[in-house]
Amino acid sequence: xxxxxxxxxxxxxxxxxxxxxxxxxxxxxxxxxxxxxxxxxxxxxxxxxxxxxxxxxxxxxxxxxxxxxxxxxxxxxxxxxxxxxxxxxxxxxxxxxxxxxxxxxxxxxxxxxxxxxxxxxxxxxxxxxxxxxxxxxxxxxxxxxxxxxxxxxxxxxxxxxxxxxxxxxxxxxxxxxxxxxxxxxxxxxxxxxxxxxxxxxxxxxxxxxxxxxxxxxxxxxxxxxxxxxxxxxxxxxxxxxx
Amino acid sequence: xxxxxxxxxxxxxxxxxxxxxxxxxxxxxxxxxxxxxxxxxxxxxxxxxxxxxxxxxxxxxxxxxxxxxxxxxxxxxxxxxxxxxxxxxxxxxxxxxxxxxxxxxxxxxxxxxxxxxxxxxxxxxxxxxxxxxxxxxxxxxxxxxxxxxxxxxxxxxxxxxxxxxxxxxxxxxxxxxxxxxxxxxxxxxxxxxxxxxxxxxxxxxxxxxxxxxxxxxxxxxxxxxxxxxxxxxxxxxxxxxxxxxxxxxxxxxxxxxxxxxxxxxxxxxxxxxxxxxxxxxxxxxxxxxxxxxxx
Numbered sequence: 179x180x181x182x183x184x185x186x187x188x189x190x191x192x193x194x195x196x197x198x199x200x201x202x203x204x205x206x207x208x209x210x211x212x213x214x215x216x217x218x219x220x221x222x223x224x225x226x227x228x229x230x231x232x233x234x235x236x237x238x239x240x241x242x243x244x245x246x247x248x249x250x251x252x253x254x255x256x257x258x259x260x261x262x263x264x265x266x267x268x269x270x271x272x273x274x275x276x277x278x279x280x281x282x283x284x285x286x287x288x289x290x291x292x293x294x295x296x297x298x299x300x301x302x303x304x305x306x307x308x309x310x311x312x313x314x315x316x317x318x319x320x321x322x323x324x325x326x327x328x329x330x331x332x333x334x335x336x337x338x339x340x341x342x343x344x345x346x347x348x349x350x351x352x353x354x355x356x357x358x359x360x361x362x363x364x365x366x367x368x369x370x371x372x373x374x375x376x377x378x379x380x381x382x383x384x385x386x387x388x389x390x391x392x393x394x395x396x397x398x399x400x401x402x403x404x405x406x407x408x409x410x411x412x413x414x415x416x417x418x419x420x
Numbered sequence: 421x422x423x424x425x426x427x428x429x430x431x432x433x434x435x436x437x438x439x440x441x442x443x444x445x446x447x448x449x450x451x452x453x454x455x456x457x458x459x460x461x462x463x464x465x466x467x468x469x470x471x472x473x474x475x476x477x478x479x480x481x482x483x484x485x486x487x488x489x490x491x492x493x494x495x496x497x498x499x500x501x502x503x504x505x506x507x508x509x510x511x512x513x514x515x516x517x518x519x520x521x522x523x524x525x526x527x528x529x530x531x532x533x534x535x536x537x538x539x540x541x542x543x544x545x546x547x548x549x550x551x552x553x554x555x556x557x558x559x560x561x562x563x564x565x566x567x568x569x570x571x572x573x574x575x576x577x578x579x580x581x582x583x584x585x586x587x588x589x590x591x592x593x594x595x596x597x598x599x600x601x602x603x604x605x606x607x608x609x610x611x612x613x614x615x616x617x618x619x620x621x622x623x624x625x626x627x628x629x630x631x632x633x634x635x636x637x638x639x640x641x642x643x644x645x646x647x648x649x650x651x652x653x654x655x656x657x658x659x660x661x662x663x664x665x666x667x668x669x670x671x672x673x674x675x676x677x678x679x680x681x682x683x684x685x686x687x688x689x690x691x692x693x694x695x696x697x698x699x700x701x702x703x704x705x706x707x708x709x710x711x712x713x714x715x
Contacts, residue, residue, distance in 0.1 A: 237629075239629070259634070260633070260634075262631075263631045263632065263633050263634075264631065265631070266629065266630060266631030267630070267631035268631075269631075271629065273629075277625075277626055277629065278626075279622065279623055279626065290626065290627070290630060291630045293426060294627060294630050294631055294632035294633070294636055295631075296422045296423050296426055298422060338630075
């Protein structure tokens with residue numbers, strides 16, 4: 179879903195955001211970024227560049243040392259606990275370390291995201307089946323998450339992040355453990371969410387294969403500082419300038 | 421409705437996952453309630469028996485000389501002037517002998533060698549029902565001893581005093597067991613819930629990340645505490661009821677229990693104990709939830 183930067187209001191806005199971990203580890207430095215509704219943004223960079231910190235800042239798992247972060251027009255530094263809870267129900271996050279419950283089944287792990295929104299069992303069941311089919315995991319539905327391979331666990335984590343049809347999906351290294359075929363499934367899932375739900379998707383990755391051919395915006399983090407990707411296409415330059 | 425269904429389902433899930441952990445507080449609650457309710461049951465029955473004994477009080481003035489018909493109105497007036505009396509009965513030597521003879525029934529032969537004069541004449545004073553204060557009874561006894569020809573006064577106040585001491589001791593035991601109940605329920609439930617929270621730390625963390633509300637995370641744990649209070653106290657009270665039935669069936673008759681008319685708690689008091697247990701366990705849960713779960 180191509181966006182029109184001139185009319186869209188940003189869904190996420192970071193203004194001069196800096197995050198310093200004690201004692202003096204600068205993870206993100208003076209980052210300003212606008213992410214628009216319906217956009218797919220690739221955040222690239224080496225390990226330790228600050229991609230995960232940026233994702234955590236956007237979903238308020240971390241708070242910035244300096245700067246302003248707004249999601250859907252709301253300043254995250256002045257949001258109530260209930261506000262954070264409501265926001266997290268609308269944001270899907272696929273963590274780098276998956277954060278699955280090993281003793282629970284694939285179905286239960288994915289359903290958990292919808293249960294906290296009090297969705298009906300019928301709706302949950304249908305949605306989980308749909309996601310499992312999209313990620314080629316239907317035969318793993320009743321397996322415990324701990325019994326799956328890393329690649330399968332990664333896809334379950336993505337399915338859970340996508341379960342509520344989030345307005346914003348943050349994926350941290352979503353293809354780190356996947357083979358090309360599974361990577362293709364994940365890309366298709368992102369495309370599906372973006373086109374069908376209008377979801378904004380932020381993908382933090384150091385895997386060039388998933389953004390090399392993209393026409394979407396690609397930004398690079400280097401030692402906590404954000405810049406446009408060096409090998410950007412004219413379209414990407416246009417988007418970055420916007 | 422959906423919300424309630426989720427909370428109940430989540431509570432059931434929690435209990436299934438950590439069924440061994442809540443078993444301990446359940447047992448503790450059951451035993452604490454049983455212990456407390458046992459002493460409380462004895463105490464309430466003792467209080468009732470004490471009240472009944474107070475109602476039946478009778479002061480007997482033994483005299484060293486028969487009271488003539490002329491003396492009776494004067495004596496009666498003196499007694500009634502001192503305090504409110506329900507009735508006064510004058511018992512002559514021959515009447516006392518006749519009574520004893522009737523009481524001995526088939527063994528009255530043993531009185532054959534004794535003449536009807538060996539028992540002293542007496543005045544039986546029945547105070548009004550409201551005279552159940554031991555001090556007042558003592559004062560009344562002292563006054564009766566000043567009557568003409570009074571040799572001795574028997575009031576049963578010593579026995580009542582000892583009964584009162586025992587009831588007071590029982591009150592202390594009830595208070596102690598009640599305190600034990602409060603401490604064990606709140607602390608054990610709170611401590612167990614802490615263990616549950618620690619064992620489910622990973623799941624609670626993920627729920628937080630997924631945007632679970634405070635109610636979604638906390639209510640099932642609170643319900644768990646309430647259920648422990650309800651189940652534990654129900655089991656404790658049920659055990660006490662069976663114990664009561666056993667004792668009542670073994671010791672009923674003209675003996676001890678008949679004298680005290682031993683009864684179980686009325687439904688209102690049973691409900692109050694149940695409710696108090698639920699509240700205590702809920703408070704214990706709440707304490708842990710507030711302290712160990714950060715939303």
